[in-house]
Amino acid sequence: MTAEDDTNRRAAAQHAVTEHLRLTAAGRTDEWVTLFAPDAVLEFPFAPAGVPRRVTGRDALLAHMSNFPETFDVEFVDLVFHETVDPSLVIAEFRSTGTARPTGKPYEQTCVSVVRTDDDALITHYLDYWNPLVAIEALTPHEVPSEPARGVTFGS
Numbered sequence: 001m002t003a004e005d006d007t008n009r010r011a012a013a014q015h016a017v018t019e020h021l022r023l024t025a026a027g028r029t030d031e032w033v034t035l036f037a038p039d040a041v042l043e044f045p046f047a048p049a050g051v052p053r054r055v056t057g058r059d060a061l062l063a064h065m066s067n068f069p070e071t072f073d074v075e076f077v078d079l080v081f082h083e084t085v086d087p088s089l090v091i092a093e094f095r096s097t098g099t100a101r102p103t104g105k106p107y108e109q110t111c112v113s114v115v116r117t118d119d120d121a122l123i124t125h126y127l128d129y130w131n132p133l134v135a136i137e138a139l140t141p142h143e144v145p146s147e148p149a150r151g152v153t154f155g156s
Helices: 002-025 029-035 058-065 132-139
Strands: 036-043 053-057 071-082 087-098 106-117 123-129
Touching: 002 029, 002 071, 002 087, 029 123, 036 058, 053 058, 053 087, 071 106, 071 132, 087 123, 087 132, 106 132
Parallel strands: 036 123
Antiparallel strands: 036 053, 071 087, 087 106, 106 123
């Protein structure tokens, strides 16, 4: 593989991630899922209870994301790509800024994603590091009081 091939592959992989963010924010899940290989894996290492840690295949991905447009009104900002040795590997940092639709509360999330693409620049593996506590807080109605059991303490 030449340096130009690597450059083109890296640009295509980064474009796939950029499109993922654009289509997710626009709520265009039918188009969004076409960015993924048929057997792609989406992983959420910090998924809270009730949210799958791993989703595999386009049908499952589409089902998983189908309610996102009704749940969050967001845009993704401050996208930064970190250089990798492998041009098909993308490490991206970005923020989401917006609102949780059911509550009207702000949804301000910081994410790091580790994304692998294939020779056709389709996403094969998307490892999504986000803070579930931010989502839980944004989706909790104002009238629900905070409870110590919902929190996390460090130390005594």
